[in-house]
Structure formats: C-alpha cells, structure tokens
Amino acid sequence: MEPLLEIKDLRLVFSTERGILDLFQGLSLSLMSREVLGIVGESGSGKSTLAYTIIKLLPGNARILSGKVLLEGRDILSMKEEELRRIRGKEITMVFQDPSTSLNPVFRIKDQMLTVVKENLGLQGEVARKRALELLKQVELPDPESIMNSFPFELSGGMQQRVMIAMALAANPKLIVADEPTSSVDATIQTQILSLLKKLKAERDFSLILITHSIAVAKEVSDRIAVMYAGEIVELGKVETVIEKHLHPYTEALLKSIPRPRGKSEMKRMLPVVPGQVPDLISPPSGCRFHPRCPYAMDICKAERPPYFNKDGSLVMCWLYSEER
Numbered sequence: 429m430e431p432l433l434e435i436k437d438l439r440l441v442f443s444t445e446r447g448i449l450d451l452f453q454g455l456s457l458s459l460m461s462r463e464v465l466g467i468v469g470e471s472g473s474g475k476s477t478l479a480y481t482i483i484k485l486l487p488g489n490a491r492i493l494s495g496k497v498l499l500e501g502r503d504i505l506s507m508k509e510e511e512l513r514r515i516r517g518k519e520i521t522m523v524f525q526d527p528s529t530s531l532n533p534v535f536r537i538k539d540q541m542l543t544v545v546k547e548n549l550g551l552q553g554e555v556a557r558k559r560a561l562e563l564l565k566q567v568e569l570p571d572p573e574s575i576m577n578s579f580p581f582e583l584s585g586g587m588q589q590r591v592m593i594a595m596a597l598a599a600n601p602k603l604i605v606a607d608e609p610t611s612s613v614d615a616t617i618q619t620q621i622l623s624l625l626k627k628l629k630a631e632r633d634f635s636l637i638l639i640t641h642s643i644a645v646a647k648e649v650s651d652r653i654a655v656m657y658a659g660e661i662v663e664l665g666k667v668e669t670v671i672e673k674h675l676h677p678y679t680e681a682l683l684k685s686i687p688r689p690r691g692k693s694e695m696k697r698m699l700p701v702v703p704g705q706v707p708d709l710i711s712p713p714s715g716c717r718f719h720p721r722c723p724y725a726m727d728i729c730k731a732e733r734p735p736y737f738n739k740d741g742s743l744v745m746c747w748l749y750s751e752e753r
C-alpha cells in the first residue's frame with residue numbers, strides 16, 4: 429500500500445546571526461493512511477519545524493537543501509502557493525500548541541467556525557451553521573449553541589482545544605498534525621483530549637501526527653512512535669516495541685525520565701529531564717549527535733553518523749546495533 433505521506437531525505441538549515449543552524453541532515457519518514465504517529469523528543473529537537481515543513485509553512489530564514497514531502501505521491505515542497513492553499517486546511521490541518529495563537533480573540537467561535545466550514549466545504553447559511561454545530565458535538569462540547577456565541581476567552585483551555593480540533597476536522601482532512609495539543613492544559617483535561625482523539629480516530633478516516641515532549645502521552649494514542657533527537661529520528665517503531673524493547677540510548681533516557689506527578693496541576697510543569705544538554709546545532713557534535721550524552725558511546729560514534737539498523741521491526745540510528753561492531 430502506498431503511504432499517505434512520505435518524507436524523503438529532507439535536509440533543512442536555518443540562517444541565523446550566529447551562523448548556519450543545521451537541523452535536518454537527511455530525514456526520512458512515512459505515514460500510512462489512518463495511522464497515528466507520535467513524534468517525541470526534547471525541546472529543540474525539530475518537531476515543530478518538521479510539522480511546518482509538511483505544510484510548507486516555514487519561516488523566511490529556513491532553507492530546504494534537498495528532499496521531498498510526498499502527499500499521496502505529490503511533492504508538497506515543489507508546489508506553488510495556490511496549490512499549497514488547497515492542501516493546507518483541507519487535506520492537511522494543524523492543531524497548534526497554544527489555543528490563543530490559533531483562535532482569534534476578537535471573534536466569536538461562531539464566526540471562526542463558519543469561516544472554516546464555508547471556506548473548506550463551500551457551505552452557506554443554515555447548512556453551514558448546522559455543520560458547525562455538528563462538529564462541536566463531535567468533539568463532545570456541551571451546549572454547542574452557546575459555545576458558538578462565546579468568545580474564546582469565555583471558554584476554558586480544554587474547551588478551546590476542542591474547538592480547535594473541531595476546526596481541524598471541518599474539511600475532513602486526510603492528515604491532522606497536532607503539535608503538543610495537550611501541554612497547555614492540566615492532566616485531567618489532557619487525558620480527556622487524548623481519549624477524544626482516540627475516539628475520533630476510530631470513527632473517522634484520517635491519519636494523525638501527534639507531536640509531544642512526552643513518550644507517555646504518545647503511548648496513549650499512537651500506532652508507531654518516532655523518537656527525535658537534535659534533528660534526527662533516532663528510533664522508529666511500533667508503540668509497544670519502542671516502549672517495551674527500546675533500542676536507542678536516548679529512548680532509554682526518555683523512558684527513565686517519565687515524570688511521576690504528585691498532583692494533577694503539577695503535570696504540565698513537569699517535562700522529562702534527560703541528563704546533559706541538547707547540543708547547539710550551529711556546531712553540532714560530530715558523528716552521532718547524541719554521543720556526548722550517551723553512556724554507551726564508542727569511538728565510531730564520534731567519527732561517523734550512524735545509518736539505520738533494523739532490529740525487532742524497529743529502525744534505530746545507533747552504532748550499538750551494527751553487526752560488524
């Protein structure tokens with residue numbers, strides 16, 4: 429079966445005042461139809477940049493040196509703006525980290541929902557209104573009528589996230605990319621949003637990329653997990669395999685660092701802590717980018733970037749799995 433989305437050998441750098449920041453040095457990934465892929469990694473590993481690359485919505489200082497992003501075989505990176513507009517918000521939709529950046533504070537939910545429904549589905553008047561209400565029901569918001577008449581600030585963080593998910597669903601997209609949809613709300617809401625995503629995934633025909641710091645969050649909904657470190661996908665496999673038979677030393681560190689909150693309200697503050705520093709990608713470590721923090725580092729790890737090795741059905745970018753070692 430052909431993948432829904434295929435990222436091939438993506439190289440991307442940022443120009444900065446301090447020099448060239450070398451983020452992706454040949455990143456590849458594919459996603460099947462209806463699949464849920466969790467992307468986990470620390471702050472600065474490149475998760476959001478990857479998400480923005482998928483819809484070709486990158487800051488002006490980003491440069492794609494090579495690579496392809498194929499949506500059902502069509503290369504998004506070589507598309508014109510007009511074609512891209514047909515894809516963004518229709519075939520691929522995003523749910524962003526912070527509701528306040530996606531919902532416009534000066535417009536009622538009604539206006540924002542109707543805009544999305546009209547633009548993407550071409551509906552008008554009462555039909556459009558009905559569709560908007562239906563979407564709000566699907567994301568399990570109580571009393572959709574009164575939600576429609578509210579301003580974003582009148583809703584809780586969790587409700588705002590549900591509205592954003594409703595807007596992302598509006599066009600029946602093939603792919604939803606959710607960038608940390610659970611970080612700005614407390615743990616109870618986080619669990620509710622995750623079960624909502626699970627339910628929607630079971631009912632509807634979309635693929636989901638879920639971006640998060642937390643491997644525990646990714647585990648809840650994902651079919652597969654990609655672990656990112658300093659611009660590289662260092663491990664990629666089925667969720668059970670990655671959690672139970674993790675291969676990469678960084679995955680091991682992430683799993684050890686799963687926070688155990690003492691109170692519900694503490695959860696959002698607690699990000700996993702892996703010993704050591706994330707490298708400065710303006711002068712990244714040679715060889716394997718994780719080697720300075722790796723308890724198992726060998727000489728070859730400093731000298732050469734590891735290729736992918738296949739182990740237990742997972743892919744791992746680590747010299748520990750080389751046969752000739």
Ligand SMILES: Nc1ncnc2c1ncn2[C@@H]1O[C@H](COP(=O)(O)OP(=O)(O)OP(=O)(O)O)[C@@H](O)[C@H]1O
Pocket residue numbers: 442443444449451469470471472473474475476477478487489490641709
């Ligand atoms: N516009 C930009 N200009 C220069 N550097 C950037 C730019 N955007 C991102 N970066 C750098 O690229 C790297 C990846 O950033 P990105 O935001 O993709 O990480 P992330 O994994 O989403 O982090 P977080 O978990 O904090 O959201 C970081 O080193 C970041 O500083």
Ligand SMILES: [Mg+2]
Pocket residue numbers: 475476477607
């Ligand atoms: Mg991010």
